[in-house]
Amino acid sequence: MAAARHSTLDFMLGATADCNAVLKALQPVFQEQGMTETVHNWEDHGYLATYIKKNGSFANLRIHPHGLVLVDLQSYNDHTKGREETDQLLNKVEERMKELFHGNLKRIKRLPAILRGGVIDRYWPTADGRLVEYDIDEVVYDEDSPFQNIKILHSKQFGNILILSGDVNLAESDLAYTRAIMGSGKEDYTGKEVLILGGGDGGILYEIVKLKPKMVTMVLIEDCIPVLKRYAKEGRMFDYVINDLTAVPISTSPEEDSTWEFLRLILDLSMKVLKQDGKYFTQGNCINLTDALTLYEEQLSRLYCPVEFSKEIVCVPSYMELWVFYTIWKKQTEV
Amino acid sequence: MAAARHSTLDFMLGATADCNAVLKALQPVFQEQGMTETVHNWEDHGYLATYIKKNGSFANLRIHPHGLVLVDLQSYNDHTKGREETDQLLNKVEERMKELFHGNLKRIKRLPAILRGGVIDRYWPTADGRLVEYDIDEVVYDEDSPFQNIKILHSKQFGNILILSGDVNLAESDLAYTRAIMGSGKEDYTGKEVLILGGGDGGILYEIVKLKPKMVTMVLIEDCIPVLKRYAKEGRMFDYVINDLTAVPISTSPEEDSTWEFLRLILDLSMKVLKQDGKYFTQGNCINLTDALTLYEEQLSRLYCPVEFSKEIVCVPSYMELWVFYTIWKKQTEV
Structure with missing residues (x-):
């Protein structure tokens, strides 16, 4: 055509x-x-x-x-x-x-x-709504799952890019993302219990097993809410929880109505399975969506337990915009 | 308007x-x-x-x-x-x-x-000709010098961006560029003689003086050709030559007709002032312009002395495309 x-x-x-x-x-x-x-x-x-x-x-x-x-x-x-x-x-x-x-x-x-109406669509706007053209030269995969549209497009410079319902998730060039969501090389995973929520591209698991953890549990294709609830009930605890779920939840029902309530539910449940000296890592948003970042940080002050957090700004090559990553930990009570 | x-x-x-x-x-x-x-x-x-x-x-x-x-x-x-x-x-x-x-x-x-015809122009195509929109929110400076158009535009996420005749040169977010053109942290500059060609944003000088070199010479606003010729004649030698001139020469005359001959002249003169165990660093081009990269590498085989080179692919945030950096050194003769 x-x-x-x-x-x-x-x-x-x-x-x-x-x-x-x-x-x-x-x-x-x-x-x-x-x-x-x-x-x-x-x-x-x-x-x-x-x-x-x-x-x-x-x-x-x-x-x-x-x-x-x-x-x-x-x-x-x-x-x-x-x-x-x-x-x-x-x-x-x-x-x-x-x-x-x-x-x-x-x-x-x-x-x-x-180029309008081409077989290969090269235009994938940034999270902050800017027009950017990618050097896409091949449609590797393009199908609708029951949950979302899944595309793998090949970029000359970034390699294969995973695009979920129009949202650029990750490319082969983006080790910077995986490094950042693992704590930017500052953590010692040796002998540790790690929980990965999502992480469907496999990058985090691939990198973490190199670091000799005791056990990595990946909740990948299931709804993570009931799994987290079960772990919390069983008293199963982790040194690290890495939330690498899709930026926009596929669905917030039946648990919560709004995205923010849903995100808070995941945060609360994650804190319940996080050891007292454990760390929770997640990606936040693009640096320009300051309102969304502020709203996220407000959720952090509304969890069942007091937490502290730090953030880091990272350049993920295929995103074409700077991205904020969070580290969250339980506030240590004075002894 | x-x-x-x-x-x-x-x-x-x-x-x-x-x-x-x-x-x-x-x-x-x-x-x-x-x-x-x-x-x-x-x-x-x-x-x-x-x-x-x-x-x-x-x-x-x-x-x-x-x-x-x-x-x-x-x-x-x-x-x-x-x-x-x-x-x-x-x-x-x-x-x-x-x-x-x-x-x-x-x-x-x-x-x-x-947005077409706005006071702020947000569209600055990549070196490989892709359409990208920047989050420009202010024109800080916009003047024609005798040599080129000089713009400083403020980006919300990248800070101030220097744009010379429409070509994105560097932004405040781009420490990755400066690090790469200094050898990516693998060099020991202590007590060394360093020559910077260009480097007008001051980033290289700022970073290098932290590393206690013996002397840094920066050929910034002059034509570097006569300076290099004089150094070569005087037998002045450097441990490091960092070529941070504009990607496209302002003028190749009166020395050479073509850009490639001109680039080779600079390379030849740089090798003349480079110590036998010295290193020459420069930025190459965006990774997608493979023909230009190949042509550049061909020039390296045509210098007055045999050289070897390595290259590194770096993500410079404000470029929105991956960039190739070169390290070049004199081939060591077998003893």
């Missing part, structure tokens, strides 16, 4: 625009390509010219009177020739604009073209 | 599209917003419907017969109400499409809106 290639070229002028002069200067560039024109004139909001080509591609020229000229071009992405034609057209528009304004343009911005 | 906000919403259908049915289903959504319609029918390439609103915003509905429906919406970004209206319109389009296809859509993709 042919994808569409969306190219943009923007001009910020130094002053207000003579909309008609800009239109007249650029019209021939499009018409030379055999494109037919339709012009809408808002009077007080400038012009929109639409140029249509026989091969199914089209362009928009939007001229804002306050001095902004935006060009959009949508064409098929199925042959190199089409891409060259697009580039040539945008080059000509840029030349003409430079001539018209004698090079006196405040900004000329041409973004990398956006 | 009001920036434009460009929103997109794409649908990949499971099969070919009945273009007319899609158009008829979506028309009312736009018309309810008081938008006037112009339709172009390519027959063999589907439809383009353009919807124009009195307030200067407009939408494109492009229906490709092979099963791709693309919606674009451009509006002013000057008030929250406008953003809400855009979101509501796109929500309605999405609802209507789900109704029409009974939820049987292969992919629905809504990218974060692109």
Whole structure:
């Protein structure tokens, strides 16, 4: 299936625009390509010219009177020739604009073209909602489970990336994540009892067994709530609890209604199975979602037992944003 | 100056599209917003419907017969109400499409809106040409020097970012860069003679003086070629040469015509001032530009003296792509 290639070229002028002069200067560039024109004139909001080509591609020229000229071009992405034609057209528009304004343009911005409707989807926004394009070159796996959509996409630089319901979870490049959620190399796991909640990519288990723990228990494909409740009832205790569950719970029902209550339930149960001098590690959120981080920290003050925490900011390569990791421990009572 | 906000919403259908049915289903959504319609029918390439609103915003509905429906919406970004209206319109389009296809859509993709012509430019493509949006919230500095455009933009997570002629050079978050170009903590700088070429952000100098070198010489604002020539002539030798010049030379003239010849000249001169057991550190390129990396490595085999090299792949937070760093040393002759 042919994808569409969306190219943009923007001009910020130094002053207000003579909309008609800009239109007249650029019209021939499009018409030379055999494109037919339709012009809408808002009077007080400038012009929109639409140029249509026989091969199914089209362009928009939007001229804002306050001095902004935006060009959009949508064409098929199925042959190199089409891409060259697009580039040539945008080059000509840029030349003409430079001539018209004698090079006196405040900004000329041409973004990398956006591929729309391609078999490979390269756009996976960050947790803080920014647009980022990945160097995806292969869809390794793409299926809906009863719980979520599971994608494994291959990135040239990051290796395979696990994407759960559109959320970038982890890539092969991301040892920094695994290191951070294990305490950044500052812990001695020798002979210790470790509980991993989630950890489905296997990275934590792989790294931790190298460190000679006594036993690692991984609650991977089950609902961890009843398991934690059973451990708590049995009095089974751990030196380390590593919460590597999905950032957004698959479901909070039937236990709790809100995500925050649910997260607090897991925290409370985890504290119940954590030894008095044990440590609880978890990933928090991207550094820019300060409200979510604050809300999480508020939950920590509402657990059944008093806890203290520290946080670390880590660069996880495939995330393209800095990430906050938490270490939580039971507050030691004065002797 | 009001920036434009460009929103997109794409649908990949499971099969070919009945273009007319899609158009008829979506028309009312736009018309309810008081938008006037112009339709172009390519027959063999589907439809383009353009919807124009009195307030200067407009939408494109492009229906490709092979099963791709693309919606674009451009509006002013000057008030929250406008953003809400855009979101509501796109929500309605999405609802209507789900109704029409009974939820049987292969992919629905809504990218974060692109801000075009804003005072703050948030889009700084990677070295390998991918579109990435930064969390820029302030223009700290923006001036043209006789050599290049110099921008310092503030990122919420990366701190101040130095951008030279559109190329992201370094941010306050990027100690990983400085560490890597100093040999990743594996070198003993105590009592050593160090030459820094470039290094204008001061990071290398700041870190290296902590390590008690004998002397650090920084060739920062001069053309480094005559300086290196003079040192070579005087027989001045260094234990470490750290090349932290801009990735793309400001000018290769009058010395050499091509960038590669120029880079080789710097390498040759650096080797002349490097002690027999000294080390030369430099950044290479992003990991995806394999051709450029290969060309660079070819230059290394063409120096006046035989050299060996190793490389390391480093995640520099603000780059949003993995970066290759080189260590180069003179081949030791067998005794």
